[in-house]
Amino acid sequence: MLDLAITGFTLAFLALGLRKPFVWVLAFIYIDILTPQKISWSLLASLPISLIAFVLAFGGWIALDDKRDTRFTLRQGLIVLLLVYCGLTTMMAEFQTEAAEKWSWVWKALLFAIFLPLTLRTRLRFEAVVTVIVLTIGGILITGGIKTAAGGGGYGLLRTFVAENAGIYEGSTLSTMAIAIIPLIWWVARYTTLFPQRRLVLLFAAALTFAALLIPVGTQTRTGLLCIGLLGVLALRSVKRRFLYLGVAGAVAVAAVPFLPDSYMERINTIENHKSDQSASTRVAVWMWTLDYVKDHPFGGGFDAYRGNNLQVETVKELGPDNNAKLDVQVHEEKARAYHSAYFEMLGEQGYPGFLLWAWIHFLGLWQMERLRRRWGKEKAEHLAWIAPLANALQMAQLIYLLGALFIGIAFQPVMFMLIAVQCGLWSYAKRIGAPARQPLRTGPPPLRVSAA
Numbered sequence: 001m002l003d004l005a006i007t008g009f010t011l012a013f014l015a016l017g018l019r020k021p022f023v024w025v026l027a028f029i030y031i032d033i034l035t036p037q038k039i040s041w042s043l044l045a046s047l048p049i050s051l052i053a054f055v056l057a058f059g060g061w062i063a064l065d066d067k068r069d070t071r072f073t074l075r076q077g078l079i080v081l082l083l084v085y086c087g088l089t090t091m092m093a094e095f096q097t098e099a100a101e102k103w104s105w106v107w108k109a110l111l112f113a114i115f116l117p118l119t120l121r122t123r124l125r126f127e128a129v130v131t132v133i134v135l136t137i138g139g140i141l142i143t144g145g146i147k148t149a150a151g152g153g154g155y156g157l158l159r160t161f162v163a164e165n166a167g168i169y170e171g172s173t174l175s176t177m178a179i180a181i182i183p184l185i186w187w188v189a190r191y192t193t194l195f196p197q198r199r200l201v202l203l204f205a206a207a208l209t210f211a212a213l214l215i216p217v218g219t220q221t222r223t224g225l226l227c228i229g230l231l232g233v234l235a236l237r238s239v240k241r242r243f244l245y246l247g248v249a250g251a252v253a254v255a256a257v258p259f260l261p262d263s264y265m266e267r268i269n270t271i272e273n274h275k276s277d278q279s280a281s282t283r284v285a286v287w288m289w290t291l292d293y294v295k296d297h298p299f300g301g302g303f304d305a306y307r308g309n310n311l312q313v314e315t316v317k318e319l320g321p322d323n324n325a326k327l328d329v330q331v332h333e334e335k336a337r338a339y340h341s342a343y344f345e346m347l348g349e350q351g352y353p354g355f356l357l358w359a360w361i362h363f364l365g366l367w368q369m370e371r372l373r374r375r376w377g378k379e380k381a382e383h384l385a386w387i388a389p390l391a392n393a394l395q396m397a398q399l400i401y402l403l404g405a406l407f408i409g410i411a412f413q414p415v416m417f418m419l420i421a422v423q424c425g426l427w428s429y430a431k432r433i434g435a436p437a438r439q440p441l442r443t444g445p446p447p448l449r450v451s452a453a
């Protein structure tokens with residue numbers, strides 16, 4: 001039944017593009033995030049459905065879409081440079097087979113991020129893209145949230161639509177992106193014109209937010225907890241009654257602790273002392289290895305260069321009661337351990353040039369969204385009041401991603417590059433329609449009005 005539903009919906013989605021070619025852009029976003037070809041075991045599994053949607057999205061825009069308002073931004077140019085640079089490092093990679101496998105999806109994510117802003121010409125298109133991203137990830141979150149509430153899950157064990165623990169379905173990645181899209185969930189609920197029943201939309205947004213918050217519990221990832229904490233801090237900028245918000249948030253956090261699984265609390269406790277946890281200790285060792293590696297390879301080693309590492313990892317645990325504890329020191333040999341950090345991933349694979357390009361793309365986005373948030377924040381006109389909140393939601397999502405990326409190798413996560421593309425499109429759109437009108441400042445008393453007798 002699931003196979004039939006997924007196949008029918010995907011094919012119907014593509015068929016709608018025959019009427020409105022922009023729908024093919026939305027269809028590719030849906031397919032690239034959800035990967036229905038991995039869920040299906042019949043027709044979709046035998047078709048290159050992602051490539052078909054990719055070609056249709058580009059072809060439809062080139063042949064049929066209006067390009068009068070199309071603009072190319074600086075950040076799109078930086079992504080072009082990153083795409084070219086990654087292509088060069090792939091050709092010179094230390095591990096050619098593995099590098100080629102990663103390149104097979106990275107180039108597509110970067111090229112689509114360059115392309116997507118060119119299609120975002122109207123408010124309706126922004127709404128459609130953000131809504132499809134939210135609802136597609138939301139489908140994964142609902143499945144994971146239900147399993148978590150029913151007592152399922154565990155570190156590396158929570159399964160949603162796809163059995164493999166990779167891509168967006170990997171536990172830490174899913175936890176990070178689940179929390180990152182919460183601001184976008186509420187932007188859709190408050191500002192989209194696609195759904196007329198506002199109360200039902202708000203109720204669904206609340207339920208989807210709850211499901212998103214359950215994902216870090218179901219995956220038992222420490223990264224997700226840190227992302228929730230950052231989301232809570234960032235939300236202070238937008239809430240009107242901050243003291244009430246802090247009180248409610250604190251009460252909810254305290255009330256939730258007794259319901260958390262013991263296994264999750266044990267993993268959380270390793271944040272304080274990473275040396276007691278082999279996984280956390282290995283991450284630090286890999287980061288130190290990467291810093292040494294890039295000294296000899298300033299231009300990086302290409303994708304999956306981490307496969308060349310050979311580490312000696314020391315773990316330290318306290319055994320016995322606190323007043324008579326003994327230290328148990330063990331040394332473990334680790335080989336070909338992944339970076340577990342997007343920052344070190346970029347540094348090790350793409351060297352200093354690639355890392356600087358990637359960082360420039362992200363921090364320029366944070367600055368641009370802050371500019372839009374401040375410039376359009378007081379706009380009350382209904383047709384323009386959505387711009388600042390969208391910029392704020394995109395900025396919050398990016399900050400949460402950048403925190404999660406400290407501990408996960410998700411430098412080329414396709415969903416984040418889709419959000420970067422939306423940022424580029426929003427920046428271009430705001431520049432095209434001009435700055436919001438401002439009332440002139442009065443420096444003196446109002447002028448006298450003399451009426452005719």
